[in-house]
Structure formats: structure tokens, C-alpha cells
Amino acid sequence: MTTPAAGSAAVATGSAAAVQLHGITKRFPGVVANRDIDIVVRPGTVHAIVGENGAGKSTLMKILYGMQKPDEGTISIDGQPVSFSSPADAIAAGIGMVHQHFMLADNLTVLENVVLGAEPGRLGRLDFGAARRRIREISTSYGLDVHPDRLVEDLGVGDRQRVEILKVLYRGARILILDEPTAVLVPQEVDELFGNLRELKAEGLTVLFISHKLDEVLGVADEITVIRRGTTVATVLPAEVTARRLAELMVGSDLPSPETRDSTVRDEVMLAVDGITVRAGDGRTLLDDVSLTIHSGEVLGIAGVEGNGQAELVEAIMGLRPLAAGRVVLGGRDLTGQDTRHRRRGGIGFIPEDRTRQALLLEASLWENRILGHQTEPPNVSGIWIDRAGARKDTERIVGEYDVRTPNIEVAASALSGGNQQKLIVGREMSSKLFLLVAAHPTRGVDVGAQAAIWDHLRDARAEGLAVLLISADLDELIGLSDSIKVILRGRLVADADPKTVTPEELGSAMTGAGGHPEPPEPSAVDGRAARSAAGARAPGETADPPGGGQAGQGAGA
Amino acid sequence: MRSRFDTQRILLALAGPGLALLVAALLSSIALVVAGHSPLTTFQSMASFGVDPGSIVQILNKSTTYYLSGLAVAIGFRMSLFNIGVDGQYRIAAFFAAAVGGAVALPAPLHVLLIILVAAVVGALWAAIAGVLKVTRGVSEVISTIMLNFIAGGIVAYLLNPDRLAVRQGSQLINTKPLPPSGWFPNIPLPGGDVYGFIVVAALCGVAYTVLLNRTRFGYDLRATGLSETAAVASGVDVKKMVVRTMLISGGVAGLVGLPTLLSESHSYGQDFPLGYGFTGIAIALLGRNNPIGIGLGALLWSFLEQSSQILDLEGVPKEIVTIMQGVTVLSVVIAYELVRRFSLVQQQRRVGAELEASTTPTTPTGGGAPA
16 A cells, blocks of 8 residues: 555655655554654755654654564655564665664773674684774764764763664665754754764765754754654645744644742852862863852853763762762751762752653552652651652652642553653652752753753742752753753863853854864863863963864863 | 542552562473473472362461571661571571570570571671671672672581580580470461471561561661661761671571571571572562561461472472572562563652642643653
């Protein structure tokens, strides 16, 4: 039934479509994840697929990548009907997937990660030489600039993403699927990624780009397909739509904005971080003499390219990392020597960067997750005993107040969508008596509705006098929510910005080290030596790197 | 809605062992056929011998030991700690408990209590060595506990000498000074013989295990660490302390493993004190899926197979066929449980998606929980 359609599509686009999905329907018991999906991706283009979380984008990509089999419909690659029963089939057909959550082994080098599963060599002997040459070749020709011999654990998020792209290119992919690739990047890095995508496109590769950041989609895509509630609602050209129109197609309502209204900053200092220095196991300085204060009712935003010390700052405040120097004082109480549990009991709430790793027990029920991080407080416990009834009851309350969409509180946390997981976490953290909330990327990877709800909760808590340390890669969010912003670079706070006046572009420039002259804040260089040289580079009259040279976060070169 | 979930859960919980036993029986039958015996008659004679009153007593007694061993291993498993050292822990614990018990004179309940206490403390301390090594030096507990097994064996062999803590009984046998009757654990007489009274202690340990893990803050921290160490750390759990404490508890229970034999059977620790219960415990913890009731069933099954195998020699079937059955059972159980676990997680995700889909009003833009 689909052969004529495939034929007509091929005629319509002038050549065989790189990817054609026709009538794809995927049912899970009781729910239709995808229905009647029709997408035609022309070769050598960047095709964006946009939709809210839970709209069915990921299921669709899993189908295209051979991880799920569609119940109905056909897939054609370069005009040939195909049927994938595993990702191996998809890879063989030239499809590569760059996952949202990186699939890299931290303790291996870039080279080892790239060849993993496709090891070169003969008779059981590894031929790393040839692989290294190939990686350099691919890296140069697409401007990825990744050094094959660096350990992945030393790389920042931007670099890891490039390693993922390299990995699929190394396997000969001609069609790349990128799942939310910009979620972790700052504007300059996004531009660079888009530069890479354009180069891929120029080489004749086809890119499927999944996102819900509409401005970016409009900037890079040649065509945009919108998915809502499991089905394709429109395919549009970027020139013909605005972000607003796209948003309406996506959610059927206006996008919320993170604007905060009047300042609620009070005089009382809630958090005082005084000259903290954090060193890595090998002696590198990860945080260098960082001082900041947050007042009651104030949201302090930290802007920075990922890997410049934000994570370490959060961990230092939470007591997850030992300090080499400095003090952390909460509401006049010195917390410096205290462990994480004491700090939490002292009134610090924590929304970690990676909810599935740090904030949830995925295989435990929702009410058991309600207890996590609050194992010493009512209503979760009484004395040494877990108060199951109390925890359950309070979980019901959180589920109601924070609109966590779940049939009941006995389901495992892994059964919820990302946005609902995050709402549960926010609700849980807000349910204690808090002085400070440390929120790292609180709306990362959640859908628009959940994002607006989380913003509302943060604003309400701020109005009631909560101090918030906000780390976010979403600069609109950072500017919209913060009362003041500090820029972190190579483990130091290098600049202040006024959220009332600063633009994302200006902030992005400051984050890369020099106004208008981006320089590479490579994660590995977050040590004393590089920090000094960075200071030198910022000195008046000093020229920064030439434009188009090193860019944010891609320090793997050198 | 809840009841539907629960029925499904019970079905899934039964599916694992059911599937595993089916596969195990099938593979064992193949082994029997290959060896030239009829699976049906073999199983029949095993079953009829296994339910003989004498066999039942033996099975219960063996199970008591295996149950404790399985619990000791399971406590570590719940925190992703592999205590392979239960074997060394129970032997050194039983040895010292026997030595102390033989050396003192106390009224009956106190005497037994003292022996139990010594065994638990020695086992706990011995296991804690591995815990301390792990948190201070980063030594994997798998390696250190295995090595500690050998060291424990060495220490016991050294001390089990008439010049030190042992006495010579007859010309060949050397053992610790026998416990006086005040240090014996009362048995439960059944038609087929005496059942170790320690079975009650073992059952209480199972109850304590359940309460500790599911109802206390400590147990929550332990399970949280086992489910996700990163999340536990971020929640304020001091994982280093938890490792040492968990090893202490696991070792404490391990210390009791030798006691049913010591207090009800041998009344002294000699060169012929049984070995290898610690390794059986690993298999049983796996069979029982770290669940106290499951471990009990696993221990019973294991003992049943061992006991009923004794008839096989008379039937001309090599006894070793039972070892194959046991191995195959563990393997099938582990695989079946993992399959069922994954299946049930996916099922749950789907059901959440389905129920949300059904309850979503047309004005709500998101599909909610489509498994994305």
C-alpha cells in the first residue's frame, strides 16, 4: 500500500528521499505512541522534528533506529524499503544515533570509545594507528576538533557530544539522528554545532534533528516536522513560520516565559560562600577562590559553559566534594566541615543536574523517592523508623500540588516521563523547611508545561524568602529567573551581569571568556596555569584567539 | 486500579520462579536422558524419598543453615556488596564460639546466648575487615573476602591444635573442648527425628532482615545505596559508613551459619566441621532474590535436592546429576528474574502511559506518559 506513496514522494522531491516514514503507527498496550506518522527527509538536508516531551518523538526515533518495530507503516532509506529488527540493521543501512544521554565509557579514551564495538584490526590484534588516523581525518573534515587520546572523563559535555557524533560518523553513518543535541550547550556552542551540521550537510549527509528549542530549529533546519500527541501535524519550511507559530503547532497554546516580576531580595544573607577552592584528585584546580552571597528572596544565576566549575560549585555547597580552602556559611551557620546530610537538614534543598543519577531511585516507587534526601525528616520518618503512611500521604499531596501525572504513587519512578519526574523532585525539595535551594538545570529535558510549572514554583518560593542558586544552560531561563547573574569560567567567577539588561548573546560571550572574542575554555585547562593564561588573555590590548579558532568547550584539540 | 496492579505483580512474581523451575527441570531431564536414565522415574523416586519423614527433618535442618547463609549474602547484595566471604566468616565465628562455649560454665540460656553472641561478633569483625579495606584502600570486597576465607581457614587450622585451643579426642580427631549440655540448643522432636531448634532463630533473623531493610532509616539508606549509589550520596548517605556497617551486619549473620551444627549436632568445632555453606548461601540468595521468604524457599529447594539425591545411588543414577540440577536452577532463576524484572518495568511504564492517555482531557496538550 505504501509503494506508490514512496514513488510519488521520490518524484516530488526530485530524488529518492533519504528517509521516508509512511503511516508509522506504534501501539503500546492501551496507548498509541505514534500514529500515522508521515515524514519525508530529503538527502543532504537538516530536518528538524519538534514536539513536546511525550509527544512521541523518541518512540519515532527508536523505530527509525531499529530499537522498536512499528505495528504499521513503512520505512524507506534512499528509496529502498527497509525493516530493522535491531540498531545493528539501522547502522548497516547508514543510520547513526547521537543519544541525548551520552553513551560513553568514562574511563576510556576518545579513540577507544569511538572504536568500541567496531574495533579495527586483524586476527584479534587492535590496530589503533589506523583508527587514530581515521578519527583525525573525520574530526578535521567536519571541524569536530576532538583529540583521540584524551580520556572521556576529562571532557566537557560539548566535547562528549562531538565524540558521539564522531562515533557514528566512524561507523559510516550517512543519516544522523541527533536527539536534543543542544540541551547542554551555550549559544556559541550551539552555533558551532550548527556549523558542524552544515558541514555534514555539505558533504551530503542527512541530519534528523530532534529538539524543542524553536529558535534553534528555525536557525538550522531546512525543513521542520511538528509532532503532537503521537502524530505529525505539519511539515513546514523555516522561512514560512515564526517560533510562535511553531509553538502553537506544538502545544496548541502560547509558550510560557520565565520572566520574574518585582524583586523580592531582602537584606538577610542566606548563603555566604567565602573563597572556596576545590581541587581534583590529580591536583588540578577545579574551583579557584570562589566567593558569592545569596540573600533571602534572591535568585543568583550562574552562567557558564558546562565544565567550567558549575558542577563542582554545586557539589562543594552540598558537601559532596571536599574543599581545599574557603567556607560555606548558611544563615550564619558554618557548614564547612559538615556532611551532606547535615547540610540538607540545615535547610538546603537540592535539584541535581542529572535527575536519574542523583535525584531518583528509578526502580523504587514514587513514595520511596519522596523519602530520598529527606530520610531524617517527618513526615518520612519517626525516630529510626520509616513512616510509610506519612511518606505515602505526603507523596499524594506532592503529586496533587505539583501536578505529577501518574496513576498512583506505587509505580516506579522510571515509569514517569522526564517532566513528571522533575515535578516530583521539585515538589519533594520544596516540601522541607528550606533556606537555600540549589537548582542545577531544573527544567532540562522537561516539556513546556512542566517547565512553566517549575518556574512558577521557583518564583513562589523566592517570593517567600527562599534563596536560590540557579545553574542553567538555558540562558533565557537564567536571565528570566535570576535577580543577579555571575559568570563562571575555568573555575573562577569572572563577571557579573544584570539580568534586567543583559542579552543571551552578551552572556554567551562573557561565558567564553572575552566579550566578542570567544576563546576555548577547555575543561582540561581548568587549572592554575591555564587560569592565569586566561587572565592574561583577558588583559587589555591582548588579542584573543582568531575568530573561528577554538570555540567554547572544544578544548580537546591542542 | 490498585488491585489490578497487585494481581499483575503477584503473577509476575510467580512467573520468575515458575519459568526458572520449568527450564531447570527441562535441562536436568536432558542431562538425565543423555546419561541414559529416565527423567520421570528419577524425579519420582527423588520426590518420594524427599517427603519421607526422616528426609523432611534433614531438609529442615540443612535449610536452617542455608537460610542464614543466604540472608548474610543477601544483606550485602541489597547494597551491591558481594560478600563472598560468608564461608570464612562462619567458620572462624563457629570456631571461636565453640572455643569460648567449651571454656566457660554458665546456666543454660546464658551459655547459649554467649555462644551466639561470640559467633555474631567474630563473624561481624571478620567481615568488617573487608569493609574497612574497601573504604580506606579501595580494595574490592570480592577479592578481600575471598582471601579472608583462606586466612580464616589458616587461623582456625593453627588454633585447632591440642597445644592451643583444641583437645584430642581419641587418636585421630582433634576438636575444641565439647560444649557442656548447658550450651546446647534445644531441639524440636518430630516423627522423623530432631529438628534443630535454631530454625526459630533463623526465622527471627528473616523477620529482623525484613524489618531492618523495609522499615528503618538504616535499611532505606542501604537499599538506596544499592539502587543508585550516586543518588544515595546526593541524598546525604555516607556510603563509606554504610559499607562498613553493612559488612558488620552481613558478617554478624554469617557468624550464625555454623551454629545450628555446633549447638545441635557436633557440640564442638573439629577438623570435620562442614565447609562450603557460605558459597551455597550465594546460590540461595540468588534463588531467593534477596527476599526473606524467597531465600527460605530457595534454602528448602536446595536442601530437598541434596537430600533426595541420596536415593539416586540406589537407583543407579549418579548423584552428581543433582549438582547439575542445582547449577541449572540457579542459572535459570537468575536469567528468568532478570527477564521478568525488565518486562515488569516496561509493563509498568506502558500502563502509566495508558492510564494517563485515558485520563487526559482534550485540552491538555501532552500525551503525558507515552513511553518516550
